[in-house]
Amino acid sequence: MAKIKGGVTAPNGFLAAGIHAGIKPAPMLDLALIVSTHPGIMAGTLTQNRIVAPPVILCQRQLKKHMGQAVLVNSGNANALTGAQGMADALEMRKLAATALRLPVGSMFVGSTGVIGRPLPMPAIREAVPPLIRLLGRSGHKPAAQAIMTTDTKSKEVAVQAEIGGRLVTVGGMAKGSGMIHPDMATMLAYLTTDAAIAPQALQVALTRTVNDTFNCISVDGDTSTNDTVLCLANGRAGNPAIQAGTPQWETFYDLLYEACMALSLQICRDAEGATKIVEIIVRGTRTNREAKTIAQTIATSLLVKTAVFGEDPNWGRIAAAAGRASVTFNPSRLSLQFNATRVVDHGQAVGGRAASQAQRIMRKKQYVMTLSVGNHPGHARLWMTDLSYDYVKINASYTT
């Protein structure tokens, strides 16, 4: 497997573009388009929120047919909680692009991200679609990735390659998200493209599993916004024999997809709103993996842990207490905690000597591992958290106004 350049247009047969339509203040790009030159297979995972934005409802419907060829996404407005008008606008957005590209509406997917509860500025979108289509090209991956940003400070792209069935298969991707601090309203969007030939179910299974191990491990407590969307479009242009689930070829494809999504996930972490640290949390020794994940999520979402991480403060009592309030039974006298390789708690008690000062040195790093063990059972989980800084409050205290 190799990392290459090119984002969503790295795989064969993909074009992209981004434009300033006028939803965000000029000159910010706010409308992105990805098109495959040939019809393809679409897989997706969508928000679990009860409140689902109209564009996501359309994705839900269209994904049932597993077919797709293009994606149009705007930033600056989530088109969520916009009622019947919101659905009409999402349908019109879809139709505008499909008509101009001469595609069936069912193969055109739409997405929106930004402020909730305000009507989409449709005149701006109507005007922007034709010039956006004229901009389509292989170099359009960069403006496309920029056009889906909201509070992101950097655009997020990836492309990876491997041989499958004697042909070079590429997976490209772009994402936006302010990440794991609390995905909540901060919508996470990711669009993956691939020239792999793959059976629809094989693609969906690979994507579901990948999202679970990557994006869902940075979106720490299964929080979902009204608009969260991950789509993967496969156009088969690599010319490999169609990949079937459970084969060695599928495993290779899964690895590619995992690599792409993990790279995007870590880019989201690094760009998390006001975050200064990425901490990998490993929990071990629970009866089940689910129990380990529950503990890891409770730690990762604790405000007191997040602020201690920001303050580089080895206040590991907060970590232990967060673990203790997760709804998982364990014996506190079996608790151990490490920062990287330095154990600070052993059998439920503080380790003396230089452990605390070593831990504090580790906490000054930008990235480190916190390993919590609560027993001898085989359950384990791994996720990534960021810290909570002054800037997080600053960025989020005045997002709409």
Added chain:
Amino acid sequence: MAKIKGGVTAPNGFLAAGIHAGIKPAPMLDLALIVSTHPGIMAGTLTQNRIVAPPVILCQRQLKKHMGQAVLVNSGNANALTGAQGMADALEMRKLAATALRLPVGSMFVGSTGVIGRPLPMPAIREAVPPLIRLLGRSGHKPAAQAIMTTDTKSKEVAVQAEIGGRLVTVGGMAKGSGMIHPDMATMLAYLTTDAAIAPQALQVALTRTVNDTFNCISVDGDTSTNDTVLCLANGRAGNPAIQAGTPQWETFYDLLYEACMALSLQICRDAEGATKIVEIIVRGTRTNREAKTIAQTIATSLLVKTAVFGEDPNWGRIAAAAGRASVTFNPSRLSLQFNATRVVDHGQAVGGRAASQAQRIMRKKQYVMTLSVGNHPGHARLWMTDLSYDYVKINASYTT
């Protein structure tokens, strides 16, 4: 019912004191004592955390006998995750005070709050107990309330009075806690005193119910620290006929206790770490009260909602999205949201006109009500949240160091 002065020594037969023992930097008070002149009935509700500090384990054991006469509490050190030494220290603390007061150890309760994982400085406590006892008096309620503070900026006291069975019954109380932002490691302690004569079960039931409706509605997601403790000591000195559960006298006593605990809860909210606002969240229209509470808690703990409240930003999409990700099924088109009496969302859609600007005006207040309705079912819940400010991060980023 009347509010009076006096805190924990307002009821007949109670003395209190606070002293600087040397656990916190001088001249901060860090050791508190409350003593009843006569043996009494003790009720309590303790942390649900899996990791329970030694003093809380002692309370658990002693509460089984429903008897008590005194409480010794230190701040500056939680005596949690301190292993066998921690239990030995808690036992010694209890014995020191019991011996000096000539009380059976079983009627002496101990409590600790502060940093986790460090051994209690026992020499300081040994030295401080005799002078602390000499300071006992009716005016000791104030220093006692100060001596249990950690990150609190103000001490928290209350006293209320009503006639029960022809006698004036008083409930006094003191509490510490940085409140609802996330109780987590920020231990909540509350000590109530009353001169009511009351049956042990009647007292325990009243306390459990009260704590559930007050302290547990500001400690929004059932987060518990290793040391959370609420104790209520009743010494019967009011001379009323002993109150039995379910009687009108019990209802009056419950009202008194509720009033005292609610007053302390709101004092905790107002003093919440770095909080600038108190928002009362009311959720209505769910099938059960539990569902309503789940939604209210999800809103109250959302970082994005908290920062929007701090920023006085009517970004109600964040509130709706938080409701949507609570694990409660509802029809989004039934969603309505009000700030005080101003409706901003109706039938799942933004209300136009002046609603948004009115909502923004309301959000500039220090205290307001957010009412979310999700249907026509009878389930409802009410709780209080505070906002998330720069100061919250500042206070919590460096608590131990």
